[in-house]
Amino acid sequence: MSERASERPRISIIIPTYNERDNLEGLFERVSRALSGAGYEFEIVVVDDNSPDRTWEYAEELGKTGGYPVKVIRRVNEKGLSSAVIRGFREASGDVFVVMDADLQHPPEKIPELLKAIDHGADIAIASRYVPGGGVENWYWYRKLISKGAIMIGRVALPKIRSVRDPVSGFFALRREVVEGAELNPIGFKILMEILIKGKYGKVVEVPFRFGLRKAGESKLSGKTMLNYLKHVYRLMKWEGELDRLIKFSIVGTSGIFVNEGFLWFFVSELGMDKYIANIPATELSILNNFTWNDLWTFKDLRRYPFWKRLFSFHVAALMGAFVQWIIYAPLVYLGINYLLANLVGIGASFVVRFLFNRNVTWG
Ligand code: GDD
Numbered sequence: 502m503s504e505r506a507s508e509r510p511r512i513s514i515i516i517p518t519y520n521e522r523d524n525l526e527g528l529f530e531r532v533s534r535a536l537s538g539a540g541y542e543f544e545i546v547v548v549d550d551n552s553p554d555r556t557w558e559y560a561e562e563l564g565k566t567g568g569y570p571v572k573v574i575r576r577v578n579e580k581g582l583s584s585a586v587i588r589g590f591r592e593a594s595g596d597v598f599v600v601m602d603a604d605l606q607h608p609p610e611k612i613p614e615l616l617k618a619i620d621h622g623a624d625i626a627i628a629s630r631y632v633p634g635g636g637v638e639n640w641y642w643y644r645k646l647i648s649k650g651a652i653m654i655g656r657v658a659l660p661k662i663r664s665v666r667d668p669v670s671g672f673f674a675l676r677r678e679v680v681e682g683a684e685l686n687p688i689g690f691k692i693l694m695e696i697l698i699k700g701k702y703g704k705v706v707e708v709p710f711r712f713g714l715r716k717a718g719e720s721k722l723s724g725k726t727m728l729n730y731l732k733h734v735y736r737l738m739k740w741e742g743e744l745d746r747l748i749k750f751s752i753v754g755t756s757g758i759f760v761n762e763g764f765l766w767f768f769v770s771e772l773g774m775d776k777y778i779a780n781i782p783a784t785e786l787s788i789l790n791n792f793t794w795n796d797l798w799t800f801k802d803l804r805r806y807p808f809w810k811r812l813f814s815f816h817v818a819a820l821m822g823a824f825v826q827w828i829i830y831a832p833l834v835y836l837g838i839n840y841l842l843a844n845l846v847g848i849g850a851s852f853v854v855r856f857l858f859n860r861n862v863t864w865g
């Protein structure tokens with residue numbers, strides 16, 4: 502790639518803001534220095550939701566007095582981080598978009614590294630907290646745990662993003678084509694996750710960075726954050742067709758109960774088998790029934806491994822499910838909870854474990 506500025510991609514830095522006046526000057530300064538230093542032509546697109554501290558006004562002022570190439574969008578009737586970023590994509594004129602927060606938790610000096618990854622063929626380059634070399638500044642262990650747990654849920658529920666370590670980062674770069682024409686949902690809570698599911702891309706690269714401390718002002722994302730995140734994961738599962746699979750998997754599971762009961766009755770009443778023994782072949786037959794329908798229906802598009810491996814792995818899932826069911830049932834009963842209720846909770850947990858194992862391993 503040539504070093505001449507005219508042949509390099511034009512960059513649009515998209516920054517959603519809400520009450521970030523006190524961070525703007527340092528931000529513009531550092532972004533400009535980092536990008537000019539690396540020889541990029543760029544614009545800064547600020548999308549502000551009519552902040553009470555008049556961030557939008559100050560951004561325009563800085564553009565004039567400081568000579569920064571700033572484009573300010575002041576939204577009066579809309580609100581929200583994701584929708585602000587999507588609006589930024591629409592207004593940006595560059596070939597490559599960089600999305601970052603205004604509060605300097607995202608060090609602007611990382612931008613050239615993200616752009617280099619794009620230059621080297623990545624379609625999306627993510628500044629990631631959870632690859633070696635990355636991290637977070639001053640987080641309590643439980644905050645880290647919640648963050649990592651949330652990411653794990655997302656990665657397990659959405660196999661498409663399984664290989665991404667930090668799919669909820671708010672700091673990333675992408676080629677314009679990735680989001681052009683993509684149906685991004687503005688109420689989607691984590692915009693990167695939305696892009697990773699719905700965007701058009703091939704290669705994703707993660708660049709480690711340290712998520713710093715907010716320079717000034719306060720975070721807007723708290724309270725209902727976790728619930729909203731889970732809702733977002735749910736909507737993306739639906740969009741991906743993963744929810745349909747979940748429904749098919751439950752229908753198959755229900756059919757298995759009938760097979761199990763039917764054969765148990767047949768072995769005991771018709772063949773006169775021992776009741777304790779008859780349960781074993783009846784259960785095995787229901788497992789075979791479930792495997793067959795899941796293989797032919799629920800996961801028919803995901804048959805990558807040889808038949809015997811899938812069959813074996815399905816049995817492993819069944820065993821794990823039985824174990825989880827028991828490990829939940831026993832202590833609940835011990836705690837005095839009604840045994841039928843306890844069993845129901847156990848069955849629920851077993852269902853989740855079996856679905857996830859089968860989705861990610863047997864048909865992964
Ligand atoms: N226009 C607009 N509208 N901007 C907003 C809104 C909004 O409703 N809410 C927040 N912002 C802006 C903030 O001004 C800031 O520049 C950026 O979006 C991030 O907001 P913070 O409030 O600082 O978020 P955070 O630090 O808690 O979360 C960040 O890290 C998370 C990973 O832990 C964000 O980058 C998240 O996207 C990210 O998932």
Ligand code: MN
Nearest residue numbers: 602604606715
């Ligand atoms: Mn922040």
